[in-house]
Amino acid sequence: MPDEQMASGPGAPGAGGDTGSAARPLDSIDRDILRLLRADGRASIRSVAERVHVSRANAYARINRLIEDGVIRGFSARIDQERAGYGASAYITLKIVQDSWRSVREKLEELPGAAHVALVSGDFDVLLLVHTSDNRALRDLVLTRIQSIPEVLSTRTLLVFEETDLEPEP
Known part of the structure; x- marks a missing residue:
């Protein structure tokens, strides 16, 4: 400021x-x-x-x-992710081993492009937002990095087609 x-x-x-x-x-x-x-x-x-x-x-x-x-x-x-060179964004849902949240969170926070991670309720346990340079990098991130974390039981990837940051009320 x-x-x-x-x-x-x-x-x-x-x-x-x-x-x-x-x-x-x-x-x-x-x-x-x-x-x-x-x-x-x-x-x-x-x-x-x-x-x-x-x-x-x-x-x-x-x-x-x-x-x-x-x-x-x-x-x-x-940041406008696309203009910053991150052409692919996705929300990734994860099911994880019970009581492994803290260790999984630490590993997810270290991932390149990880923007937000949350422990949630429902059909999955974790919601992760990632930004990558392209779909090939996204594929590598999910299939090689995330699915190799031992406590991760399954993943589902939701591609983001368009993003809009909501502005606070005037």
Whole structure:
């Protein structure tokens, strides 16, 4: 964020997300700050303060608290995957051995192109979003890398034909 840049990244306070305790309740100003930062993570403290009608010191303190509480996990850019060279995207569902979530998650997080991983309920256990350069790389990722994880019992690949990032409400 220009004008009093906020720290982010692996070494930043709260960058890990989970602080081990529940975050303090959010008020309407906190929610407005989150909405603004979600729409523009590069917004300056001054701009945020003006738009939510608080002082810069108050906005700065609130954003720092949201980071420290793990509510804000970091700042990032929204990427057009295709323009960035990732022409194939897919959601991959996995059935895994019971009680193996943590070890499977660690292995999935190391995969090239892994963008999001979630433990879910239903007909499968894990939902993984991946971006690869092309279908050949996607095939290799699924058949060679993911299916070779011993705790993975089965996979199903759902090709993404088009993606749209949803913008926060104005």
